[in-house]
Amino acid sequence: xxxxxxxxxxxxxxxxxxxxxxxxxxxxxxxxxxxxxxxxxxxxxxxxxxxxxxxxxxxxxxxxxxxxxxxxxxxxxxxxxxxxxxxxxxxxxxxxxxxxxxxxxxxxxxxxxxxxxxxxxxxxxxxxxxxxxxxxxxxxxxxxxxxxxxxxxxxxxxxxxxxxxxxxxxxxxxxxxxxxxxxxxxxxxxxxxxxxxxxxxxxxxxxxxxxxxxxxxxxxxxxxxxxxxxxxxxxxxxxxxxxxxxxxxxxxxxxxxxxxxxxxxxxxxxxxxxxxxxxxxxx
Amino acid sequence: xxxxxxxxxxxxxxxxxxxxxxxxxxxxxxxxxxxxxxxxxxxxxxxxxxxxxxxxxxxxxxxxxxxxxxxxxxxxxxxxxxxxxxxxxxxxxxxxxxxxxxxxxxxxxxxxxxxxxxxxxxxxxxxxxxxxxxxxxxxxxxxxxxxxxxxxxxxxxxxxxxxxxxxxxxxxxxxxxxxxxxxxxxxxxxxxxxxxxxxxxxxxxxxxxxxxxxxxxxxxxxxxxxxxxxxxxxxxxxxxxxxxxxxxxxxxxxxxxxxxxxxxxxxxxxxxxxxxxxxxxxxxxxxxxxxxxxxxxxxxxxxxxxxxxxxxxxxxxxxxxxxxxxxxx
Numbered sequence: 001x002x003x004x005x006x007x008x009x010x011x012x013x014x015x016x017x018x019x020x021x022x023x024x025x026x027x028x029x030x031x032x033x034x035x036x037x038x039x040x041x042x043x044x045x046x047x048x049x050x051x052x053x054x055x056x057x058x059x060x061x062x063x064x065x066x067x068x069x070x071x072x073x074x075x076x077x078x079x080x081x082x083x084x085x086x087x088x089x090x091x092x093x094x095x096x097x098x099x100x101x102x103x104x105x106x107x108x109x110x111x112x113x114x115x116x117x118x119x120x121x122x123x124x125x126x127x128x129x130x131x132x133x134x135x136x137x138x139x140x141x142x143x144x145x146x147x148x149x150x151x152x153x154x155x156x157x158x159x160x161x162x163x164x165x166x167x168x169x170x171x172x173x174x175x176x177x178x179x180x181x182x183x184x185x186x187x188x189x190x191x192x193x194x195x196x197x198x199x200x201x202x203x204x205x206x207x208x209x210x211x212x213x214x215x216x217x218x219x220x221x222x223x224x225x226x227x228x229x230x231x232x233x234x235x236x237x238x239x240x241x242x243x244x245x246x247x248x249x250x251x252x253x254x255x256x257x258x259x260x261x262x263x264x265x266x267x268x269x270x271x272x273x274x275x276x277x278x279x280x281x282x283x
Numbered sequence: 284x285x286x287x288x289x290x291x292x293x294x295x296x297x298x299x300x301x302x303x304x305x306x307x308x309x310x311x312x313x314x315x316x317x318x319x320x321x322x323x324x325x326x327x328x329x330x331x332x333x334x335x336x337x338x339x340x341x342x343x344x345x346x347x348x349x350x351x352x353x354x355x356x357x358x359x360x361x362x363x364x365x366x367x368x369x370x371x372x373x374x375x376x377x378x379x380x381x382x383x384x385x386x387x388x389x390x391x392x393x394x395x396x397x398x399x400x401x402x403x404x405x406x407x408x409x410x411x412x413x414x415x416x417x418x419x420x421x422x423x424x425x426x427x428x429x430x431x432x433x434x435x436x437x438x439x440x441x442x443x444x445x446x447x448x449x450x451x452x453x454x455x456x457x458x459x460x461x462x463x464x465x466x467x468x469x470x471x472x473x474x475x476x477x478x479x480x481x482x483x484x485x486x487x488x489x490x491x492x493x494x495x496x497x498x499x500x501x502x503x504x505x506x507x508x509x510x511x512x513x514x515x516x517x518x519x520x521x522x523x524x525x526x527x528x529x530x531x532x533x534x535x536x537x538x539x540x541x542x543x544x545x546x547x548x549x550x551x552x553x554x555x556x557x558x559x560x561x562x563x564x565x566x567x568x569x570x571x572x573x574x575x576x577x578x579x580x581x582x583x584x585x586x587x588x589x590x591x592x593x594x595x596x597x598x599x600x601x602x603x604x605x606x607x608x609x610x611x612x
Contacts, residue, residue: 012503016398022390023399026473027407030414036425085321092318105322108329114592115332115585116531118558122581125565126335149325179314200416207418210533210558214565234420234534241424242538249428256424260417267416271409 033260041257044250049258054220054231060247064255066222070230074141074216075202077226081145082205083198086152090194093153094160095182106154113150120146121211129215135229140216144205151204155197159190196270203266207259209234233259333585340579342572351579357544357560359568364576366583368544372461372554373584376536377529379465379550380472385522387469388476389511392518395477396484397492397506408481415474423538426467431458431539434466439551454549459541462550467535472525479524479599483517484510520598527591531584533558557584 048063055062089109093102124143129135163186171181187194216230218239223230233255240252343351343364354365391411395404435458442452487510495505511518541553542563557580568574 008501008504012501015503015507016394019390019394019398022387023394023407025387026391026414026477027410029470029473030410030417033414033417033421033425036429037421040428085324088318088321089325092315092322096315096318097322101319101322105325108326110592110596111589112325112329112332114527114588116533116558116588118531118533118561119332119336119581119585122339122561122565122578123332123335126339126578127331146328149328153322153325178311180310182314203416207416207420209418209420210562213562217566234418237420237424238534238538241420241427252424253428256421260421263416263418264413267413271412 034264037253037257037260040250040253041255044254045257049251049254053222054236054251057245062251064231064233064236064251066219067231067233067236067255068258070137070216070219070223071206071232071234073137073223073226073230074144074212074232075206077137077141078144078148078205079198079202081142082148082201083152086149086198086201087156087194089149089153090156090160091182091187093157095178095186109150109153112146113154116210117147117208118210118213121214124211124215132227134227135215135217137216137223137226137228137230140212140230140232143211143215144208147205147208147211148198148201151201152198155201156190156194159193159197160186162193163189192273196273199266199270203263203270207234207263209238213238336578336582336585340575340582343576343579346572351576352583355544355546359564359570359573362570362572364572366557366576366580368546369555369557369560369580370583371546372464372540372544373530373556373558375461375550375554376464376468376540376556377526379462380468380529381522381526383466383469384473384476384525388473388521388525389480389518391473392477392480392484393506393511396481397510408478411474411477415478419471419532419534420538422467422471423535426463426535426539430467431463434458434463443551450548451550454547454551456551457541457553459539460551460553461540461547464536464540464554464556465550467539468529468532471532471535472528475525475528476521479521480514480518483514483521483599486517487513516598516601520595520601523591523595523598527588527595530591531558531588533562537562 048061050063050068051065052061052063053066054064089105093105097105120143124139124146128139128142132139167185167189168181171185172178176184212232212235216232216235218235219229219231237252237255237259240248240255243249347354347364351364351366352370353367354363355367356363356365357368358364395407395411399407435456439452439456439458439462443456446452491509491513492505495509496502500508536556537559540556540559542555542559543553544555544560545552547554561577561580561584565574565577568577
């Protein structure tokens, strides 16, 4: 009996240790990724990387200035599509809608959220590239904007719903209309949460590659205006990483470091704000 | 208007043809309609997506019918399209990923939810969340330059020496292939399994644990025989979610799977996946049939992830009642 108990305790201790090992392995992956990127990318990164265009094949040096600007343009345009639809749609869900409509909208948003990014690419291709007959910043941004909608929508809704009822009632009691109450009381109360959610959505689509492959395509030069194919950081990482040139590999690491650095920074800031700031008193 | 947290504007009476109240009501009506249009556009976009995938793949659907899924000839020049190698590659790599990721993910989730004090659990979860934010092309980059060489030099030869009698681990070790893609996918989906499973485990009532402990079970027995079964459906949900992610994952797989349409029992063999073939061939597709065959692959991928995501949400809803949709109605 005593031996049996000792055995059970042994098993318990062993298995619990193993779960700790699992957690350690999972978390250490992050530090492996960061370590490799800093090690390889840090060696390759220099001022040229941010200021110069890619050089022709075979020539060393050059940078990815066009891809950095291209990514920024794509993200700007994407948020013009994704943020208003997500934000106002979220207001509708939280403040106006009945349960049936809300269910349908939420269901559609979750469906859209689960669509593989490559399929989003096909959709943007069919809707924007085919009619215009060429790849463009607009087409790429359309794809990325679509991916922002569900994230912005659901988080706007959640944060608005967390605003205490008393605030709304106080405002209405003072004679403000429903719309004024929403815009001047409810949205400001949930403002911080919504902004961080939008930042997180931007960070997520910033790294998306698949929707850009056949919408924004790529470009080894500057992309003037919005109607030309454009380079972007993720697509450059992809093409450079699978290329046979050592110099391109180095640049891919540098681009990876810049991209991941930006994404993680936004994530850390957003999550710290969310956890510290207590944007909204949750009841 | 710049406004701090609580700033109720003066509801000053307005002089006008209509009464104050009806104007207010009208303002609200307009706001309602406008926000409704934004919300409705989400539904519209989703329907349009399905419509485009369906009509965009009409040619191959009519020409090949169900044969599309069961033939393995992919010959754009002869306009013969069979998706079997891609479906095979997608399923095999996702399967390998789950075999590796599920035990590790659930183990880590148990540690975070049951064992670790909150002071340790919260920062670790923070790192897991960051891991989920790493874009797939970065995983691909590390896959190409770190995982492939390690697989070729160490892991594949080791597997061959120890388990080489199984058909799974035979053939030359190229580095690229099903196994490597599966490993990279596993690393990518582990954060999803951990996050969801941890939440589900934490929602198990305290009494369950205390009752088991009071009956004399060890800490592990209370976890494994009481808490985990209680959270079983939710954990299954997290696995479905991970599976959906793995099936739809494009960039990382494209970079390490080898991009050769083969059906082989060996995990060392290079292969191809649905998402990878779309990524590689879409811009080069000449002719309607070729392009539409690729779109049909996109439709297949969409349906697969649609079903899996639906199942995942249903299962999570059943345990925690805080999934999306019905829980809030």
